[in-house]
Amino acid sequence: MSNAKLAGSNIVDFIPQSGACPLGCPDCYYNLGVSENAEWIKAANHLSPQDTANKIVRVNSGHDSNLCRDDTLILASPNSAVAFKHAFFNTSLPRFDFPRPVVFTANPGWMKWQFHEPATHWKWDNLMFVRFLVPDLTIETRIRLALAAKPYLARDLFIVLTFMRYTERPKKNYGYTQMNHFTHYWWAATLPSRRCFLNDMLRDEPTFQGRLGVCGGLDGDERCAACGICESTYWAWIAEKGLAKWAKP
Numbered sequence: 015m016s017n018a019k020l021a022g023s024n025i026v027d028f029i030p031q032s033g034a035c036p037l038g039c040p041d042c043y044y045n046l047g048v049s050e051n052a053e054w055i056k057a058a059n060h061l062s063p064q065d066t067a068n069k070i071v072r073v074n075s076g077h078d079s080n081l082c083r084d085d086t087l088i089l090a091s092p093n094s095a096v097a098f099k100h101a102f103f104n105t106s107l108p109r110f111d112f113p114r115p116v117v118f119t120a121n122p123g124w125m126k127w128q129f130h131e132p133a134t135h136w137k138w139d140n141l142m143f144v145r146f147l148v149p150d151l152t153i154e155t156r157i158r159l160a161l162a163a164k165p166y167l168a169r170d171l172f173i174v175l176t177f178m179r180y181t182e183r184p185k186k187n188y189g190y191t192q193m194n195h196f197t198h199y200w201w202a203a204t205l206p207s208r209r210c211f212l213n214d215m216l217r218d219e220p221t222f223q224g225r226l227g228v229c230g231g232l233d234g235d236e237r238c239a240a241c242g243i244c245e246s247t248y249w250a251w252i253a254e255k256g257l258a259k260w261a262k263p
C-alpha cells in the first residue's frame with residue numbers, strides 16, 4: 015500500500031516522524047481528515063531496503079523533518095534498517111543542514127500570507143526547491159507571492175506553487191470547487207483559473223520564466239509521475255552538488 019499520488023513515479027514516501035505533525039498547520043493536506051492510520055502512511059513508517067532500491071526517498075512529506083529531527087536523521091542514516099542512497103527532506107522551518115537536499119515550504123499553513131524571512135546564514139546550497147502555498151487566486155496573493163519569491167529567484171532556485179485545499183469552503187468565495195481525492199475538500203478554483211494565475215505570475219515577473227512550476231501540474235493529471243518536478247529537481251541538485259556523505263546525527 016503506498017500513496018496513490020506517487021503511483022508510477024520514482025519516488026517513495028518515508029515518514030519517520032510518527033503521529034500527526036505537531037505543527038498542525040490547519041491547511042495542510044495531511045491534516046484534512048487523512049488519517050495517520052491510513053494504510054499508506056503506516057507503510058511509509060516501515061520501509062525496507064527493497065522498497066527504496068533505485069528510488070528517491072521523500073522524507074517526512076506532510077510532516078516536518080526539523081521536528082523530531084534527531085529521530086529523522088537516525089532513521090534515515092545508512093546505519094538504520096532502511097538505509098537509502100537517494101533522498102530529500104521536507105521542512106517548513108528554515109534549517110537546511112540535512113545530508114540530502116531539502117524542499118522548503120516558505121509559508122506554512124499558519125502563515126500563508128506571511129513568509130519566512132530569508133537570511134544569509136541559511137545553508138542555501140542544500141535547497142532543492144522552494145514551495146509556496148497558494149491560499150486563493152486573488153491579485154493580492156499573486157503580488158505577495160511574487161515579492162516573497164524574489165530572494166529565492168536571486169539564488170537561482172526553482173519555485174513550486176501548491177494550490178491549497180480546504181475541508182470547508184472558505185468564507186470568501188473565490189470559485190472553490192469541491193473535489194474528492196482521498197477525501198472531500200475544496201480547492202481553489204478551476205483548472206483554467208489556476209492556469210490563468212500561473213500565466214499572470216509569469217507575465218508580472220519575467221525572472222520566473224523556467225523557474226516556476228505547479229505541484230501536480232495543470233493538465234488535470236496530478237500524479238507525481240505526470241508532474242515530475244521533485245524527481246527532475248532532485249537529479250539536477252545531485253548533478254550540481256554530488257552525493258555528499260550522510261552527516262552523523
Ligand code: SF4
Pocket residue numbers: 174228229230231236237238239241242243244245
Ligand atoms: S511537485 Fe510534482 S512531483 Fe513533487 S510532490 Fe508535487 S506533484 Fe509530486
